[in-house]
Amino acid sequence: MQYRPTEIEPKWQQRWAEARVAEIDVAAPGQKLYMLNMFPYPSGDLHVGHGRNYILGDAVYRYFRMQGRVALNPMGWDAFGLPAENAAIKKQTHPRVWTLGNIERMKRQFGRWGILYDWSKEIASCEPEYYKWNQWLFLQLYKRGLAYRGTAPVNWCPQDQTVLANEQVVDGRCERCGALVEQRELSQWFFKITDYADRLDAGLDTLEHWPEKVKLMQRNWIGRSRGADVDFDVPSLGKPIRVFTTRPDTIFGATFMVLAPENPDVAALIADHPDRAAIEEWITGVRNQSALERQEAGKEGRFTGKTAVNPFTGEEIPIWLGNFVLPQYGTGALMAVPAHDERDFEFAKQYGLPVRSVIALTSGEQPELPFTAKDESGVAMGSGPIDGLPVPKAIDRIIEIIEERGIGRGIVRYRLRDWLISRQRYWGTPIPMIYCEKCGLVPVPEEQLPVTLPLDVPFTGREGNPLGKHDAFVNVACPQCGAAARRETDTMDTFVDSSWYFLRFVTPRDDQKIFDAELVNRWLPVDQYIGGVEHAILHLLYARFITRTLHDMGLLSFEEPFARLFNQGMITKEGYKDARGAWVSPSEVELRDGKPYRGDEELTAEITKMSKSRLNVVPPDELIARFGADTERVYTLFIAPPEKEAAWSDEGVVGAFRFLGRVWNMFDRLQDQATPDVVRKMHQTIDAVTTRIERFEFNTAISALMEFSNVLGDAPSREAYEALLKLLHPFAPHMTEELWAMLGNEEFLLTSRWPVADRALMQEDTVTIAVQVNGKLRGQVEVAAPAEEAKVFEAIGANEKIQNWLAGKELVKRIYVPGKLVNIVVK
């Protein structure tokens, strides 16, 4: 009987669904396990690259099920967001219709991959039952001063007609559409994540099972810096200007000061400047530049004509304005120490400002300038009270002095800025606030939630948010005084939706509260979180932040939502470009001598991320129709280590298919007796596959199964075959279920118990031991396994020469490894 996956797979998918195998009662006893794949944005069709993420999660889920864990494995939809709105404008449909249609398609695709989710817990963030709690959360944060309205220079995307978070601006362009981002002053809603900067930074140390890379990216993003705020007197201003520095030890080398053009003191400083108009014009020019343009312009500055007093040298130093000083970091003013800071050095050279070195090398020599090392390699000099101290100590000491003199203080600052959550867009959670002329800002009372997003709005793609044109939505009575008032029309950043969804999965239908605290504290943190590295900073940082705010409200007993994090790599494939750089469909491409052609035109091949525009996506449907979902699953996991990027190969798929076909064909020739070799290999394989799944080494877990099947030949024992089916189940669930049933089992293989390796049976009968002395082979002996030390020595003792060498020498290493040539090394 031939292996025909297309006949087997739909049958088992249906049986699992009918038996609701993945649905669990969160109140039931048992050892819990919370598995979670990041919930996707429902963009439509899934390709094999997306599949990797979910297949991987499903394999782990099935493994833990077979280990007897009560496993929660839910799925939902990050269903608000810009693409739905853009599609609505383009196709004249409603974002909701477009979104729900995509959800249905993706759900079917998950089914065809054989992926088991607990669909009774499905959530979609665009539904009022869900976003009601977004609004509730907003109100709690507002109550605690963690949500506030502020005016800020914001990134405005002229193409999408919306404000973008700093994180959504990449190289000065809109992350989504690529348009150049403009700076605008607007009143916006923020979440005060900066209040949690220190805890978000410190908490990273507790995340033992997160990739180092992700922790580092978060750490850099938070950008913790220890330093000092120091006041420099400015006689002409009648008040000091405060600067922030991480190198207060270099203050004796501060030869000028630079302010950001946006600094509020600038106006007073240049008020009586003879060229005031020219300077103001320059400031306006700089302020209108995007961050990218500013940087590309190089370092530019203007002298204000005023001076400040260096509090340590007593010198008057010039105050400059500089385009490289960031207004939002520190105090928007800095003391420039050109000798020990590259940027200050560059600026000083450009404008001929003095450079004074105040750090010597520990060796006593003078370093080449600028010398910026912040470690023990430098020693303070020409710096009065801190002379001779190594840099780290000098920093501590000078901060003490600054504090004693009352001219500043040691301080920790962060790069992290508050989270701008306002979006001038329709398809998102309405922010539950009302503007009343009498009462001002009034929160919508909790009992009036949800503020429902109206569905009957026009989509023109022009003039901002369509919500603003919906009179019934906008015009409301003030909840406090009853007078006519206006509703907030901004919606929330979709990262708000995803900052707490993992808490909702435990009790997704609760309409009285955001979640059941007792159950959530039992099920969370998530044991295993799986998703792309593209969420390394934003999503994960926001989720960690919101979790802490809920912790501080007394609702959660934990501060870190995800105990273990795994980032899978992308799947790439070659795409073909013609001479003009346009992507060419693979169906038009012909390979000759390994080079791609379209007719006579030679094309270039490029390995890239799969995407529709590059015409290099592999749709799973064709693949499944030809080889089955099990083959796709096995190939996807076998292709490379799961955290690595991997290139899809259509030929490679065949190997996985052949392997499954061989396992299938064994069924007809089962035997009762197993040879000792097979028994040993079985236990070795059980051990190998188990540890490799635990370590997310699926590629080698599968190669171990291939080896096992090679040892089994075409006539395995029934016992070994059953073990193979179990070990293979997480990777090829349909075929193994079918064979398991054919063996006469009534229960699902999924609900059977994972096999346990017997270590004693894993051992080889004998071990070959080679004895080497000073690198030269002195003989080999065979001893029984498990090798006992006494037997090894006895065996060695049998060799006269070795015995002599051994006398009076130290045995430095003994290795007993089954099946391996082992050296005894003697010094």
Place this chain on the structure above:
RNA sequence: GCGAAAGUGGCGGAAUUGGCAGACGCGCUGGACUUAGGAUCCAGUGGCCCAAAGCCGUGUGGGUUCGAGUCCCACCUUUCGCACCA
């Protein structure tokens, strides 16, 4: 520029604590079965060599060690992240 990770056959990749380099798979070569093969099965497959013996082989150059893909130093290359954060 700063930070991080990685360099192993034609390709994807294996190799607990330093211990038979190249597992497993693709591809390729030969064979079997076939009207046919882009199906299936069997054998071979790092390089040099007709073959054997042997020698050479994990980015480059040094070092430690009886022994190095693995550890140390310097360098080269690639990928990713951040990008004037004082």
